[in-house]
Amino acid sequence: MTGTLPFAITLDPGTSRLNHTGTWRTERPVYLSRMPPCNHACPAGENIQNWLFHAESGDYAAAWAALIAENPLPAVMGRVCYHPCEGACNRGQLDEAVSIHAVERFLGDHALREGLVPRVEVPPSGRRVLVVGAGPSGLSAASHLTRMGHAVTIREAGPLPGGMMRFGIPKYRLPRDILDAEIARILRLGVTLELNTKVTDIDAAFAEGFDAIFTAVGAHLAKRTAIPAHAAGRILDAVTLLAQVELGEAPQLGRRVIVYGGGNTAMDAARTAKRLGAEEAMIVYRRSRDQMPAHAFEVQEAEDEGVLIHWLRTITDIDASTFTVEKMEIDAEGRPQPTGTFETLEADSLVLALGQDVDTGFLARVPGVQIAKDGVIAVDAQMMTGRAGLFAGGDMVPAERTVTVAVGHGKKAARHIDAWLRGTTHVKPPRPALAGFETLNTWYYDDAPQTRQEHLALLRRQTGFEEVTHGLTEDTALYEARRCLSCGNCFECDNCFGVCPDNAVIKLGPGAGFAIDYDYCKGCGICATECPCGAIQMLPETT
């Protein structure tokens, strides 16, 4: 070409970058992280989205590492947790919730298969902590405290560690090799476990040189109820039944068994009775099906296995093998009221599954320790009792009684104990706003129904203690992980980068996310609207 370019009508490429259109903006997009509902709902405080993130790319080791940062018993929890996370999962409003527990179990099993171990990254603190009780709460606390550098000793009154995980949950739900392996891994961190060692004197323990004590002895005392029994057959409680089965001392229950109660333990007891050879395993419960505290899937599994459930019945009289039950009806307040109508059931034994109480005897004399209502131990926000350095958690403090809550208590207590030992206070970081369903743009998520976990054949379920629910394969676990919507947190989908009409989003590279180029951003808000996971919000420009 020759000569100079024509004036004004011909322009050099890209010169509009001199024009900073950011001045047009009245609102600015800002990246943020919201609290995913699964995390929000998790009693153990698991950052589920975080470990799913790693699992999505097939990096199961990283996923597992992220997982055990909050929960040292993933293989257990993936089996026994009632997964409130899934009830909160936003995907449930789209198609079906992500099967978080199944992925968790897969990761837990994967780690056991691969022999993955957690790392202890801090130097020894020189402090000693006594954990009383080797249940989920105690094991969780011991694991976390050890990884924080403290020397931990667990004293367990019973012959085996695991607490309710071993003595309350039947092995068809939690195979013992899994439980044993996860406990063993905690112990290999350097935790000292003393079995058959009942702690009765807290002060003495402090005197031994423990800088802090965490008690988590659970609730093992079965509640009783007064039923007129003229010639009672076998009556036993569910906790005892399950513990005896675990110890290989299964009692003779006879051909017909009634389990009284409507919780998960009642289901476990009835299903165990079935497996012990009972031809008829019945549940009698005074309220309706909807009101049962047991989880629907547990009820369903029990029914699948042939357990017969009598709702709206109370046992009013027992005469040998004849049980008189009164029909109940639900009043306006939702309470069961007797109707005066009676029936009889025939059974050889009765298993009471009416809940448990805490054995608080060993704490009664400790100065400062207060017993709360319902016979549980009062703790403050740091999970410390009235006695300085004495912490408590699990079923023995006021809370829902689940393995998950217990594991969460262990973690929470560990953090507070650690802070206390260091002379500080652990302050929980403020929770960001919840990533509700309305913050998502779900159009970008593909339709993907939940993976169904396979179940053991029914006949084998009714006749043995083999694990009922199968785990996921690697493919199905990956599929399931990838169903996560990443609610409230950028997963680098590039939407904002692509949809900006003003090319005002800067892509910082893998893992680094994005930044807004405020020189050019006009504040249209498309990035925020088209962000699938609600990780951008529009804020008014300050004047």
Next chain:
Amino acid sequence: MLKQIEGSQGMAEAIALCRPQVVCAYPITPQTHIVEGIGAMVKSGALKGCEFINVESEFAAMSVAIGASAAGARAYTATASQGLLFMAEAVYNAAGLGLPIVMTVGNRAIGAPINIWNDHSDAMALKDAGWIQLYAETNQEAADLHILAFRIAEELSCPVMVCVDGFILTHAFERIDVPSQEQVDRFLPPFAPVQMLDVANPYSIGAMVGPEAFTEVRYLGHQKQIDALDVIPALAAEFEAVFGRPAGGLVRPYRIEGAETVVVALGSVNGTIKDVVDAERAAGARVGSVTIAAFRPFPLQALGAALAGVRRVICLEKSLAPGLGGMLASNVRMALQGSGTPVHTVIAGLGGRPITRDGLTRMLQAAATGGLEDVTFLDLNRPVVEAQLAAARRQRHSGPIAENLLKAVNHGPGPRRVPDRAAPGQTAPQEAKP
């Protein structure tokens, strides 16, 4: 090589020798033979490296040429009359973008009334579109001007319109010396655009320019035309050196030495004028003529010099600025500013009306006796228009003028819709009651 060929064919051959790369064509009389000729050469393979595109309108023709030129290709098209007006927007655009397109205009009247014959209304309508306008006097010049036009256009990055009288030149079989390829190549180097669409240099062509720079853009466009006043004669001289005959230039005086009356005109009518000048000179009249070869840029200086000292100037114009008179005259007056020389407009040859030696001779004689008005219509059928005007004065609505005029021309003066049997003063049946 001397040939006896149709003017359009001569132009087609000359254009082909310029190695155009994109030629687009849309048929409109009387330019069709030119593009047909080029099309045949492309189709036969005689003209290589050229794409001939049959487009759907003149607007598209100029637009395709714009695109091709912006892509760095030598582009050509031709049109006439309505076609030129139909592409008007793109004509301005090509100039605004500084694209050196060459276009032939086979000059023809503009309707209504529709008329396919020659005059200059079309080119005059777009005289200020920013194009250089060259007018051919002969078919030899028509051919030669195209070679010059490409050179001028590319030298200045400015489109050039070669105006050729429709039918009179385009359809006349005449002797034309068609140059050799070697000669043309010597005169016209390959196209080297100042700007083009280039993936290696991706600038934007055709920006929106606001008040802050529009005047400057226009000034530069004007300056380009002013520069052309030097470029055109220089290249005409170079042309003569290469081809051995003159062509183009700004103005061509003819026998103006001592002339009292000089006729100024554009295009082929200058041939007839020269014959008349010769005859009048032979009869002792002091007349001469000036051919304006480049109407845009308007050669004020050259024309002023040629007309210095003459007693009167007659602009023989093949177009009409209704309400004013002559567009050529209003331009010529600028060349004579301060001289006091009267400049007459004689409108002639509209819509193909023959301009005859008789008519021109009468015009010159009238001028010599001071009997020429400022604006005159040569060979006007005065009874017809007088009758129409009279009828119009009588009746508020006298019907379509064109239709009535045609009737008057064919059947004698006066609208025929007043039947003979109607008694004087009786209302014609067509007229509505008030």
Next chain:
Amino acid sequence: MFEIRLHGRGGQGVVTAAELLSVAAFDEGRHAQAFPSFGSERMGAPVASYCRISDREIRLREPILAPDALIIQDATLLHALDVFAGLKPDGFVLINSARSLADLGLADFAAARPVHHVHSLAATEIALRHIGRPLPNAALLGAFAALTGAVGLGPVLKAIRARFAGPVGEANAAASLEAHDTLTREATC
């Protein structure tokens, strides 16, 4: 300057005839200018074309108003328009017709002009014999050369052969030659 006006009907090649005349004159080293009547007429309509021949450059662009010669390709045009308009008193007229001038009602017209300046010729019949189609142009041009001497027969034949290649050109040339000879015979008897 010799000016010729040709009358015909759209489609008969009246424009081609004028062009061929100009080519023939050009071939003789003379200047020539052929142009049509610039009409928008369609097939069958009366049309005209013109040819000027001169030894000097032709600058004149007005229509031919006072022709030196007329070629009338179709005798039916005699009744359609004033084909003789402007014809110079000593002008030539060549009419394509198998009928005599007397039969055409032109006996008096011819008699008023120099001898042998007005002729009719059965050009269509000659064309049919040679070309097989009723295209009288070539024949008329051959006869025109004989009639007026404005162009020579040789250049006419050359122009015809240049325009129509191969057998068609030869057939036209043969027609032209026969017409030329016919007219020469008639004009000399």
Next chain:
Amino acid sequence: MTEETTGSTPGPASPAAATQRVRFYQTGTHTLGNRLMDAESRTVQASTDRANAITSGHRACQGCGEALGARYALDAAMRAAGGKVVAVNATGCLEVFTTPYPETSWQIPWLHSVFGNAPAVASGVAAGLRMRGQKDVRVVAQGGDGSTTDIGFGCLSGMFERNDDVLYICYDNEAYMNTGVQRSSATPPAARTATTPALGAAPGNVFGTGKNLPRIAMAHEIPYVATASVADLHDLEAKVTRAMAICGARYIHVHVPCPLGWGSASHDTIRLARLAVESGLFPLFEAEHGEVTAVKKIRRKVPVEDYLRPQRRFAHLFRPGHEDTQRLAAIQAMADANIRRYGLTEEAPL
């Protein structure tokens, strides 16, 4: 998901292998990119290597759909042509907001002539490039609905019938936005524009008018015709890429919402485009040589009301207490007709 693998595979899974085997359901293929999608499944827009044919600093309104659509299309074309693309632009918003002197937003060779001639100019550019031996440089012409369906229609039809080697892209925002929202022949029924005001007994644009340019393009039997939307970038880019692989005349009609003209929120641009598709009012399809060859199924069908209600240009249909049910039904019938005609749902196969 795959079903052939059962049980566990020893050893940690290879992330790369994992991405190949299992689709990324977190995003499906609907987001623009993501670390776990195959590189070829990501959009051009997800890449920092995209051409940014239009760069920052242009003067389009906030949330301009046309700015977005044009960058989407041209960047895809640039990738398909290895960076050798020349663009021709009709007069209109896109032209005005990208090239006001002294700045241009274009980073590719770009030419603007006048309003109605972009297709012809592009034909000329293509011919010029061919004659200059630059056969690998591809030409894209573009304009709004006004320049495409109205004033440039003749030139476009000419370009089509000559099968000129040009990809013409129409950014349809359904009115003359540059001049202040006047009706075009792409303005939908009932829409309020400055020249179809929401007044009188039948406010807004008249029913039974307008022209369907994609089908007109198909009637020319050109090699490729497609409709696309800024709401579905994967689809849009695939269509541009497909078009760029074909020689001859190609036409893509892209639906681009206009916050100004439609009276919609600037952040709703893509959402509205999506609702237009999901309601059936803007069917996405491809056609080759005059025959429809593929349609994009509606994923989540919505009533037309969902699309119309957020737009002030249709507000007169939703006057409280005076909802224009009759004309709403007529618009729904148009959507339903599209669904039947193109088989946009599983129940309505093509």
